[in-house]
Amino acid sequence: MMKSNQYETFMKDVYEHGLSKSDRTGTGTRSLFGYQMRFNLQEGFPLVTTKKLHTRSIIHELLWFLRGDSNIKYLHDNKVTIWDEWADENGDLGPVYGVQWRSWPAADGRHIDQISNVIEQIKTNPDSRRLVVSAWNVGEVDKMALPPCHMFFQFYVAEGRLSCQLYQRSCDIFLGVPFNIASYSLLTCMIAQQCGLEPGDFVWTGGDCHIYNNHFEQVELQLSREPRPYPKLIIKRKPDSIFDYKFEDFEFIDYDPWPAIKAPIAV
């Protein structure tokens, strides 16, 4: 049986040993710098079980990134509200994740589709050590509603399995991180399917890992719960490309979480 408590162990460590640190939002945090978790995607899908996650928001947000979108209209059409606080009156967020993934503006005027390129490289040059995607476009960060938190990821192929490591510079452990782990694990499974590989490990690496001061009660409740086994992800068909997946293609089976826990988000 695989351990399914990596996230809770991480949360407990930061809750017990984090340093008091003020932050941009004025909320205040308990924070540790530098942490890593590893999830073997062969052994289950790392959806946090100690609270119920809104998987609909996670799937739609990932499909929205893959569209190369910078407006929350797609999310709204699908009743996902997680980006509302950061959008302007037209629903725009500036050149955020999706834009950099799909059409990074190069100095010579080209627009680079990093997702298509990295998939092509995984298929044709799997030993490459350059299988990277970056959302941190230094020249555009100040035009974004929020500079990317999950900012850089790298793929790795060995023995027919595709692994992915994410670097996340800033990590809201209670609200953001469960979404981020699930989202990149899902992306890894999708890209593996497209490339005829099995999913390997998802490695999560965090920079400023923090628990907001107004999440302490929620964290105590969550840490009092025993983690349960992870669910399994079923992808019901193999679409023609990474851009053709639909919400209905995904199903999590045997997801048996504890009840949801509400918390305010720091804006």
Ligand SMILES: Nc1nc(=O)c2c([nH]1)NC[C@@H]1CN(c3ccc(C(=O)N[C@@H](CCC(=O)O)C(=O)O)cc3)CN21
């Ligand atoms: N402070 C902060 N934390 C974040 O995690 C975060 C940001 N800001 N800004 C940008 C995005 C938006 N993300 C969000 C935003 C909201 C939820 C949230 O409210 N989650 C609730 C309800 C989910 C839902 O209704 O879909 C949860 O209980 O998980 C999660 C991630 C992640 N990011």
Ligand SMILES: O=c1ccn([C@H]2C[C@H](O)[C@@H](COP(=O)(O)O)O2)c(=O)[nH]1
């Ligand atoms: O995917 C995400 C997006 C955002 N966050 C969190 C991390 C921080 O708490 C805030 C961003 O504030 P900064 O001052 O820009 O660091 O949002 C996350 O955990 N995951």
